[in-house]
Amino acid sequence: MGGALVMKLVLIYSLVLNSMSIFYCSSMQLNHPRLEGNEMDRLALLAIKAQIQHDPNRVTSSWNETLHFCLWHGVTCSRRHRRSTILTGEIPPSLGNLSSLERFDATQNNFEGSIPSSLCQLKKLTVFYFGINRLSSIIPSCIYNLSSIVEFKVSQNQFQGSLPSNLSNAFPNLQFFSVAENQFIGAIPWSISNATNLVWFQCSSNKLTGQVPNLQNLHNLMIFSVYDNNLGSGKHGDLSFVLELINAKQLTLLDFGRNNFGGTLPKSISNLSTNLQLFMVDENQLHGSIPTGLGNFVNLQVLAMERNSFTGNIPTNIGKVSGLGELFLNNNQLSRSIPSSLGNLTLLTLLVLDENNLEGSIIPSGLWNYRYLLGLDLSRNNLNGTIPTQVFGLSSVSRYLRLDRNYFTGSLPMEIGNLKNLGILDISNNLLSGQLPSSLGSCESLEELYLQGNFFLGPIPSSMKELRGIRDLDLSRNNLSGDIPQFLENLNLEYLNLSFNQFWGAVPTSGVFKNASATTVAGNAKLCGGMASLRPPNETDDLFSLRVHSFGTGYVLSLLLLGKKRKETNLSTLGNSVLQVSYATLLKATEGFSSANLIGVGAFGSVYKGILADDRVVVAVKVLNMLHRGVAKSFMAKYEAFRNIRHRNLVKILTTCSNIDFGGNDFKALVY
Numbered sequence: 185m186g187g188a189l190v191m192k193l194v195l196i197y198s199l200v201l202n203s204m205s206i207f208y209c210s211s212m213q214l215n216h217p218r219l220e221g222n223e224m225d226r227l228a229l230l231a232i233k234a235q236i237q238h239d240p241n242r243v244t245s246s247w248n249e250t251l252h253f254c255l256w257h258g259v260t261c262s263r264r265h266r267r268s269t270i271l272t273g274e275i276p277p278s279l280g281n282l283s284s285l286e287r288f289d290a291t292q293n294n295f296e297g298s299i300p301s302s303l304c305q306l307k308k309l310t311v312f313y314f315g316i317n318r319l320s321s322i323i324p325s326c327i328y329n330l331s332s333i334v335e336f337k338v339s340q341n342q343f344q345g346s347l348p349s350n351l352s353n354a355f356p357n358l359q360f361f362s363v364a365e366n367q368f369i370g371a372i373p374w375s376i377s378n379a380t381n382l383v384w385f386q387c388s389s390n391k392l393t394g395q396v397p398n399l400q401n402l403h404n405l406m407i408f409s410v411y412d413n414n415l416g417s418g419k420h421g422d423l424s425f426v427l428e429l430i431n432a433k434q435l436t437l438l439d440f441g442r443n444n445f446g447g448t449l450p451k452s453i454s455n456l457s458t459n460l461q462l463f464m465v466d467e468n469q470l471h472g473s474i475p476t477g478l479g480n481f482v483n484l485q486v487l488a489m490e491r492n493s494f495t496g497n498i499p500t501n502i503g504k505v506s507g508l509g510e511l512f513l514n515n516n517q518l519s520r521s522i523p524s525s526l527g528n529l530t531l532l533t534l535l536v537l538d539e540n541n542l543e544g545s546i547i548p549s550g551l552w553n554y555r556y557l558l559g560l561d562l563s564r565n566n567l568n569g570t571i572p573t574q575v576f577g578l579s580s581v582s583r584y585l586r587l588d589r590n591y592f593t594g595s596l597p598m599e600i601g602n603l604k605n606l607g608i609l610d611i612s613n614n615l616l617s618g619q620l621p622s623s624l625g626s627c628e629s630l631e632e633l634y635l636q637g638n639f640f641l642g643p644i645p646s647s648m649k650e651l652r653g654i655r656d657l658d659l660s661r662n663n664l665s666g667d668i669p670q671f672l673e674n675l676n677l678e679y680l681n682l683s684f685n686q687f688w689g690a691v692p693t694s695g696v697f698k699n700a701s702a703t704t705v706a707g708n709a710k711l712c713g714g715m716a717s718l719r720p721p722n723e724t725d726d727l728f729s730l731r732v733h734s735f736g737t738g739y740v741l742s743l744l745l746l747g748k749k750r751k752e753t754n755l756s757t758l759g760n761s762v763l764q765v766s767y768a769t770l771l772k773a774t775e776g777f778s779s780a781n782l783i784g785v786g787a788f789g790s791v792y793k794g795i796l797a798d799d800r801v802v803v804a805v806k807v808l809n810m811l812h813r814g815v816a817k818s819f820m821a822k823y824e825a826f827r828n829i830r831h832r833n834l835v836k837i838l839t840t841c842s843n844i845d846f847g848g849n850d851f852k853a854l855v856y
């Protein structure tokens with residue numbers, strides 16, 4: 185979620201920027217606030233020329249009124265706006281000669297190197313913008329002596345070092361301060377407690393440590409983001425600054441996500457400004473319950489509390505935040521059921537509740553009137569019951585629909601075909617059953633489809649050939665049967681897992697089937713052919729581990745000794761030790777489990793005759809369907825019971841065998 189969140193934040197910040205009409209341009213601006221665009225650039229450049237008295241390379245000699253400034257030597261204009269996008273390379277120290285300069289905006293250029301200390305001569309500077317460049321090293325400390333500075337933004341560079349602890353004494357007029365996405369270390373300057381004019385404080389994505397200074401005097405604060413640092417101690421008390429923000433009546437964005445803050449969110453948090461639009465505390469060490477008072481933030485658009493240790497239920501009150509667009513509560517320990525009041529959040533675009541202990545069934549009423557939803561993630565909870573048909577009516581969902589690792593039952597309804605814009609569908613590892621609906625083929629935008637670990641049966645619907653964008657398809661660990669459809673060869677699959685089903689017939693050989701690391705067909709006993717590389721290697725790992733899989737469609741092989749043993753002495757000297765019988769050996773012994781060797785069909789499977797080549801021992805091989813959970817149990821019981829018993833007609837158990845067959849099935853064998 186981290187990466188996506190960063191993207192989201194950047195977008196939101198720039199939107200906020202626009203609405204506050206702080207405007208980025210890629211030139212130096214003089215103090216002509218009403219002049220915009222080209223004219224301002226031209227004047228700026230001419231002013232620079234006027235200030236430059238030493239120009240040995242005569243760079244500025246072509247800078248005259250007759251030639252368009254985009255054609256001046258050393259000036260390049262971007263094609264779209266014909267605005268100058270000056271000067272890449274180092275910042276010329278001579279710019280420090282522009283002693284009357286008040287606004288210096290070098291945002292979004294390709295400047296590299298360091299900020300020259302000659303800029304400390306610009307005593308009239310109010311705006312110092314060097315954001316989005318490739319500047320590095322330490323900001324000269326004399327810059328912090330420019331006491332006129334109101335707006336200081338150096339975000340998205342590679343600046344190092346620490347911030348001066350007396351920052352706000354140095355910048356007594358400071359309103360905007362952004363050092364985001366650099367490599368600053370040390371503490372947030374304590375003196376910002378005194379920066380009473382501060383509107384915007386942003387130091388996200390640095391390496392800052394320690395505690396957040398007292399914020400109670402910052403009545404004008406609108407934006408406070410310390411996201412992605414190493415602030416806090418992981419203990420109670422870290423969040424005292426949050427309550428100090430109660431005085432900031434215009435607070436719009438509060439983001440202290442991805443830090444090391446501990447403790448609980450105080451109940452009185454509900455007294456923070458109701459202007460709050462973004463509240464993000466994700467990826468910390470917060471615990472306790474989610475304060476019901478969050479329901480007061482009627483203007484909230486993003487609530488991100490994921491990756492903490494919050495417990496208790498999701499407060500019903502969250503349903504009051506009717507404008508909420510994104511709700512992230514994933515990776516906590518929230519329990520009880522999903523409140524149906526979430527259905528009131530009709531503007532939600534992302535609802536992410538995965539990896540909690542949420543339980544009960546999804547109540548269909550209300551919840552599914554989401555017309556703008558792009559992504560829904562309820563995976564890794566304890567949800568049960570059937571998936572309401574309405575979920576599959578969420579036709580706006582385009583990014584992901586994840587319901588995997590729950591206890592959902594029932595079948596997949598035809599309505600799944602409504603998800604025409606959906607990219608990722610994951611309903612794996614539930615208790616779903618029935619046939620795959622043919623409408624699956626209508627989910628034409630699907631790129632990833634995960635249905636593994638359910639009880640689906642029947643064939644792969646032929647309509648799935650319409651899934652032309654699909655890259656990952658996992659149908660493993662179901663009870664699907666029939667031929668592997670040829671059309672799978674023609675899809676642009678990068679990952680195909682058909683293992684542990686009941687597919688039969690020939691394995692296709694082209695397309696994704698050519699690539700052994702992209703395709704798995706193991707655990708389908710009746711498949712034949714295919715590229716040799718698709719068969720698992722015949723190593724005998726876990727040979728005697730006797731792990732019993734209580735779920736899954738693996739097979740148990742019972743190996744019964746029938747005839748006279750040639751190597752009786754050898755066998756008896758084995759004592760209680762075990763004899764290794766690989767699947768390959770058994771395959772050879774039974775001539776590939778050929779029907780000619782089929783002795784009979786029992787309650788739980790079929791018995792084949794075979795000859796162990798090395799020992800010339802005639803054996804019977806019983807193939808038991810592991811779907812019957814009792815089989816595995818009785819296999820174990822038999823093994824335990826017979827292990828040390830000697831009987832005239834039953835040779836002592838000589839060997840147990842656990843192996844992987846060419847279909848990848850686990851099999852286990854007993855030799856009496």
Ligand SMILES: *[C@@H]1O[C@H](CO)[C@@H](O)[C@H](O)[C@H]1NC(C)=O
Binds near residue numbers: 245246247250251
């Ligand atoms: C302006 O500069 C260009 C290029 O150096 C030159 O050709 C032109 O004569 C100059 N015009 C004046 C008025 O100086």
Ligand SMILES: *[C@@H]1O[C@H](CO)[C@@H](O)[C@H](O)[C@H]1NC(C)=O
Binds near residue numbers: 237277278280281302
């Ligand atoms: C302009 O700046 C450069 C470099 O900082 C310096 O060497 C030069 O003396 C300055 N010129 C004036 C007139 O101040």
Ligand SMILES: *[C@@H]1O[C@H](CO)[C@@H](O)[C@H](O)[C@H]1NC(C)=O
Binds near residue numbers: 325326329
């Ligand atoms: C800042 O200015 C004060 C006085 O104006 C001066 O004493 C001090 O040396 C300056 N600090 C830096 C780092 O330039």
Ligand SMILES: *[C@@H]1O[C@H](CO)[C@@H](O)[C@H](O)[C@H]1NC(C)=O
Binds near residue numbers: 348350353354
């Ligand atoms: C801030 O501290 C630095 C270093 O301690 C000092 O040089 C500077 O003069 C101080 N500025 C103010 C305004 O106190």
Ligand SMILES: *[C@@H]1O[C@H](CO)[C@@H](O)[C@H](O)[C@H]1NC(C)=O
Binds near residue numbers: 376
């Ligand atoms: C805030 O300003 C007052 C008065 O100038 C000063 O005494 C105090 O030390 C400052 N606090 C911080 C944290 O810099």
Ligand SMILES: *[C@@H]1O[C@H](CO)[C@@H](O)[C@H](O)[C@H]1NC(C)=O
Binds near residue numbers: 451452453454455
């Ligand atoms: C919120 O503020 C009001 C007064 O503005 C106060 O009475 C109330 O106790 C505060 N609530 C909390 C939970 O601190």
Ligand SMILES: *[C@@H]1O[C@H](CO)[C@@H](O)[C@H](O)[C@H]1NC(C)=O
Binds near residue numbers: 500501502503504528
């Ligand atoms: C949800 O909406 C319904 C109907 O508009 C309303 O009765 C209910 O109080 C709302 N619930 C919450 C928690 O806001």
Ligand SMILES: *[C@@H]1O[C@H](CO)[C@@H](O)[C@H](O)[C@H]1NC(C)=O
Binds near residue numbers: 543544545568569
């Ligand atoms: C669903 O889970 C709830 C809570 O864990 C439980 O009370 C209920 O019996 C379950 N329902 C079904 C159908 O399993």
Ligand SMILES: *[C@@H]1O[C@H](CO)[C@@H](O)[C@H](O)[C@H]1NC(C)=O
Binds near residue numbers: 636660683684701703
């Ligand atoms: C295919 O699915 C099986 C069972 O779900 C799993 O064990 C195996 O790792 C998967 N294969 C690959 C290549 O991921």
Ligand SMILES: *[C@@H]1O[C@H](CO)[C@@H](O)[C@H](O)[C@H]1NC(C)=O
Binds near residue numbers: 639641663
């Ligand atoms: C799996 O499919 C086979 C037939 O293909 C059927 O006999 C068996 O009952 C199915 N098992 C489950 C658990 O659905």
Ligand SMILES: *[C@@H]1O[C@H](CO)[C@@H](O)[C@H](O)[C@H]1NC(C)=O
Binds near residue numbers: 678679699700702
């Ligand atoms: C085979 O599949 C793997 C895993 O998807 C992929 O990394 C590799 O590039 C594929 N090889 C070929 C030859 O397509």
Ligand SMILES: *[C@@H]1O[C@H](CO)[C@@H](O)[C@H](O)[C@H]1NC(C)=O
Binds near residue numbers: 722768
């Ligand atoms: C499988 O085992 C046999 C006998 O140990 C060996 O000859 C053969 O090369 C092995 N095959 C593979 C694919 O490793």
